Amino acid sequence: MSDTTTSTVIAAAAHDATKVYGHGDTQVVALNGVSVDFARGQYTAIMGPSGSGKSTLMHCLAGLDRLTSGQVFVAGVDLSSLDEKALTQLRRDQIGFVFQAFNLIPTLSAIENITLPMDLGGREPDQQWVDQVVTTVGLADRLSHRPSELSGGQQQRVAVARALASRPQIIFADEPTGNLDSRTGNEILTFMRAAVDELRQTIVMVTHDPNAASYADRVIFLADGHIVDEMPNPTAASVLDKMKQLGD
C-alpha cells in the first residue's frame, strides 16, 4: 500500500508488520511484512483460514501485542515508540474493543461496564453521547443489570456500547458474533454497520463468517502471514467464493 498521501484520513495503519513467534525449529512467522491502511469511517473485515495471522494482525494493530519488526500506527502514533503504560492509556482512550466472549466484568453493572474505560482514565463520560449510544443499542432499561442477568446478545451489545462510548479513533472487533445465534448476530452486525454510517466510527473486524464480512466496506484476506487479496463492497457469496479458493 502507498503512504499517507491519499486524501482520506488514516485511523490506523501497519507498515511492513512482521511477527515471529518462538525461535529455531519451533519458529513460526505469523505476520510476514504486512502493510495496510484503515481509513477513518471505514468498516474493514479481516478474513483468512486459521493460522493465517488475522488475529495476530489485529492484536498488533490494537496494541495488545508487539511486532517483531515493522510499525503500527494508531491516530498517527507509532505504537512501537510507546512504553507499556502509554500503550495501555492509548488503548483506553483511542481504541474500542469487542471480543468474541467474556467482554464484560461480571462484578460491574452494564452501565459501569460501558463507562469503564473512561472511569479508568478518570475522564467524565460525555453524558449526552453515552445516552445516545445506549439508546441506539437499545439497552436503556437494562443498565443496572449485571452481565450474568443479560442474554448473550445483550452482553455483546453492552460490549459494543462500551467500545463506542469513549469515542475511540478505531474499534477492533474479534469475532463479535462468534458466540451468538444468527439472528442475534445479525442484530449486532447491523448495529455495528449503523455505528459506521451514522456515528462515523471506524471498525476493523476479524471474522471467518462470510455473512459477517458482507456487512463491511471491504474485506482483506490473509494467508500464511501475507495479505493475499482485498475485496471492496463484499457480499456473502463473493466472500465465500474467495474463501474456498484460499482453502484450496
Place this chain on the structure above:
Amino acid sequence: MLRVALRGILSRRWRLLTTGIAILLGVAFISGTDVLSDVLTRGANGLIDAAYRGIDVQVRSSAATENEFSSQPVRPEVDASLLDTIRATKGVAVAEGQIQAQATMLDKKGKPLPTVGPPTFLFNWIDNPDLVGGTVTSGRAPNGPDEAALDFKTAEEFGFRVGDHLTMQLPKGPATFTIVGLGGIGKKGDQSAGARSVLVDTARAQQLLGIEGKFSSIVVKAAPGVTQDQLAKRIGQILPDKVEAITGEALIKETQASIAQILGVITDLVAAFGWLAVFVALFVIYNTFSILIAQRTREMALLRAVGASRGQILGSVILEATVVGLVAAVLGVAVGFVLAAGLQNILASFIPLAKEPARLTTSAIVTSLIVGVVATVASALGPAIRATRIPPVAAISETAVEPQEVSLRRKVFGALLVVGGVAAVLLAVQKTLEPVLTWVGAGAAMLFLSVLVIGPTFAGRVTAWLGAPLRLLDRTTGRIAQQNAVRNPKRTTATAAALTIGVGVVAVIAVVAASFKGTFTDVFQNQIRADYVVDSGGQFGTGMPPEVLAAVQQVPGVADASSLRLFGGIVLNSKKAAEQRALPRSELPPALRDSTAPVGEPVLTAGIEPKPFTTVFDLGRVTPGLSAVRDDGVMIEKKLAADNGWKIGDRVEFYFAQQHLQGGDGRIELPIVATYDKSFAIGGDTPLYFMTQATFAKLQPPQLNVDQTIYFNTAAGASGKTVARAVTKAIEPISPVASVVPIGKYFNDRLAPINGFLNLVYGLLALAVVVALVGIWNTLLLSIYERTREIGLLRAIGMERRKVRRAVRMEAAVIALFGTVMGIALGVALSLAFVNGFADQGIKLHLPTTQLVVIAVGGAFAGVLAALWPAFKASRTNMLEAIATT
C-alpha cells in the same frame, strides 16, 4: 485413577506448595520446640550431673515447702553439729557443710545486677573438688573472710577480674570481698550453671546470712567400696527427726526432674503457639482445597462422566491432601530443626547451659508427620466430599459456579457452634467446667469455627461497608476491588477467618493484660498514699535489714515510713487446702512428693507494723479496728474470710517449715483478729495474711526477716527530691542495693516485666498471623488465576498495571480488615468472659482502644503485604491468553 491423581498433584505442585507452607509453619514450631526442649533438657541434665556427680549422699531437712519465688522448694537449714556425727559414721570418706542462698550482687559501678536474668547465689567454698562441684580455673580458691571466687560467665559479663572488689547485699548487710579466683562447674571448670555464683568462706557466709551454726545441707563422699545406697541408709539411721539422707543419684534425678518441669512449662508455652498456627492452617487448607476443587469442577465431572466412582474422586482428593501434608510435615521437621538450633543459640546468651548438639527426636518426627497429614486431610475432607457431589453433566455446562446461598443447614450448624462456644467459655470461666483452659480453648475454637460457617451470611454487607472508603481513594479501582472482595462470600470468609483467629487471640491477650494492668494501676493510685518507695532492688528474699527503715525514719522531711516483709507459708484449713489434699501426690512438684511437710494451700504472709503501714497503704476499713491487730494473730481481706466461711476469732491453721525444724510439727494456729476491705493486689491470686513484724520474725527464717519494700511520705512543705536524696544518702552505707524510687516510676518498673512477657507472646502469635497471611496470599493467587480473562480484559480496555496491582492490594485490604474486625469483635467478647472470670480477684475491664485500632489497621496492612506478589502476578496477566476464545 491413582495415576490421574498423581499427575494432578504434579501439575498443580506450585499451588499445592503454597498450601503446604501454611501447615509447614505450624509443624515447624511444634517439632522445633520438641527438639529445643530435648537439647535444653540434655544441657541442664549434663550440668546437674557435673555439679553433683561427686556427691554420694546429701543430708538435708525433709520439710520442704513450695515457694512462689523460686523454682526449687525451700528447705530450712540443718544443724552444723550434725557434721561431726556424720564424719564419725563408718563408710564416710569426706563430709562438708554446704551453704547456698540467694543474694544480690553489685556490678563495678555499685548498681545491683538486673533482676531479669540468672539468679545470684552465695555458696560457701568447700575445699574438695568432688563436693564443691566445680573447679577454679584462674587464680586460687578463696581463703579467709574477705576473699571470694566468682563464676567465669558472670566475671566475663560484668568485667570482673582477679584482684577486683565485689560487693554483695546480704540479710545482715552489705559485704565486700576481693576476687581471688574464677572458675566454673565440672572437672575442667568450663561449664556455667545458668546462675551467678559467688563462693566465700563458710563462717563468713553463715554470719552474713544470719545462720550461724547451720548449713543448708551436708554433702558426703563415700569411702571406697561403699555404695551410695548403703551410705545413705547408714547415715539415715543416725539422723534426727525431719532430717533426711538421700543418695547423690536421687539428688541428681530430683533436680533434673524439677528443671525438666520448668523447661516443660516454657516449651509447652511455645508449642501452644505452634498448635494455634496449625489450627489457623486448617482454615487455610480448607479454603485452598475448596477453591482448587471449584476450579476443577469440569475436570472432576469429566472423570465422573467417563466412569470414575464417587469413591475414586474422594480418594484422589484425599491422596492429594495426604501428599501435601506429608511433604509439608517433612519440610516442617527440617525447618523446625533449624529453628531450634537458632533458638538455642539465642537462648545460650541468656541461659548459659552446656551446649549440647541439637538432635532430631523421634517424638518430633512422629508428632510432625501425624499432625501434618491428619490436619491436611481433615481440612480437605469437606471439599473432597463436595467434589464427589459434582454431577457428570457439569463437564459440558458452560460455567459451574459454587452455590452462593448459605444453606439453612449451615446456618443451624453455625448457630449451634456459637451457642456451644459461648456456653463452654462462660461455664469454664466460672469453673463449672474443668480444666478451665481446655474448655475455654474448645469454646474459643467453636466460636472461630462458627465465623467460618456463618460468616458468609454477613460477609457481603460487612466487606461492602469496610471497602467503601477505598472508593473515595480511587473510585473505579476501589469499586472493582470491593466487588471482588464481595463476589464470593464463602471464600472471603474462609480467608478472613484464618486471620480472625490470630487477631482474636491477640485481642484477648491485649484486653486481659490491659484489664490487669489497669486494675493494678488503679489499686496503686487509689490505695498507696506514699510518695516514694525504697526498693530492695535485689531478688526475692534478699531484702533490706531493719536498720534501713530506722535510717529512713530519721531523715528530716520524711513524714510516714513503713515497711513490708513477705514470705510464703502453707495454710492447712482453707477450702483450697482441702482441694490440694484431694489431689494425688504425683501431681505435686517432684521435690515435694517425699517432703515431710503437709500438703496445703501456699499463701503469702506479710509482716507489717499495722498503724504506720495503713498510713502509707490504704487497706480500707479495718474491722473491728487497727488496734485489734496484735501479735500472734492475722488480718485478712474480708473477701478471703467470706470465701472460707471464717469470721473474726476463727483460727487459721498454718504450717511453717522453719517452725517444723525448730521442733514440733510446724503447725501453728493463728486467730483472725481483723479484716480489711480493699484488696492488696500485690500477691496476684495468692492469698495474703498480714501479721505484725514481731510475729513474722518469730515464724519465718531469720535470713528472710528483712524488709522487701519501704513506703514513705514526705512531710508537708518538704521538697520531695531533696528528701529522696537525703534518704538515699542515709541508707547507702547500710544497704547499697536499695534505691529510692518515686511511686509512679515504681509501678512502671513493676509493669515492665509483664510488658516484656506480653511482647514475647505477641511475637509468638505473629506465627498464627503469618499462616493466615499465607492463606490470603494463596487465595488471591488462586482467585487471580481464576480471573485471568477478566484481568486480561481490564488490561485490554485500558487499565494500567499499576491499577491492576492496586485493585488486588485493595481487595486484600478489605479481606484482611474483615478478618481483623471479626477477630477483635470475638477477642473482646472472649476477654469479657475472662475478665468476668477474674472478677473475684477485683479485676475490672479496661479496653485498650488505641491498641485495638492499631491491630485492626495493622491487620489490613499485613493483608496488603501478603497481596504484593499476587498483585504483581495479576498485573503481568497475558492479555492475549486472556482474550483467546478457546
